[in-house]
Amino acid sequence: MSTTLADQECIPCRGGIPPLTPEEYGPLLAALDPAWKVVNGHHLEREFTFPDFRTALDFTNRIGELAETQGHHPNIYLAWGLVRVELWTHKIMGLHQSDFILAAKIERLDRAA
Numbered sequence: 001m002s003t004t005l006a007d008q009e010c011i012p013c014r015g016g017i018p019p020l021t022p023e024e025y026g027p028l029l030a031a032l033d034p035a036w037k038v039v040n041g042h043h044l045e046r047e048f049t050f051p052d053f054r055t056a057l058d059f060t061n062r063i064g065e066l067a068e069t070q071g072h073h074p075n076i077y078l079a080w081g082l083v084r085v086e087l088w089t090h091k092i093m094g095l096h097q098s099d100f101i102l103a104a105k106i107e108r109l110d111r112a113a
Contacts, residue, residue: 005100015092025038033107042093043094066102066106070101072087087103
């Protein structure tokens with residue numbers, strides 16, 4: 001890829017297309033940190049750990065701000081020192097390239113912390 005996933009913008013999915021197949025999402029997954037996993041061929045998932053609740057909450061809020069700018073919203077689970085992110089495209093009930101783009105942007109947020 002000439003540009004990284006994190007440099008791309010999420011594209012709104014209007015539905016009517018099939019979710020990515022393992023062959024299609026394989027190269028996109030390989031471009032992410034290995035901590036990201038595809039679960040049941042349906043969604044991306046990753047856990048981020050932090051030294052305390054406040055830091056985890058701040059990261060959660062930064063993900064929320066990013067999601068708003070991209071128009072693509074993950075499920076976010078917050079606990080003491082832990083943030084779990086789940087990404088999939090609800091309109092197609094599966095994975096779309098935008099899920100991998102947002103995952104890469106979230107990685108960038110984590111590295112910037």
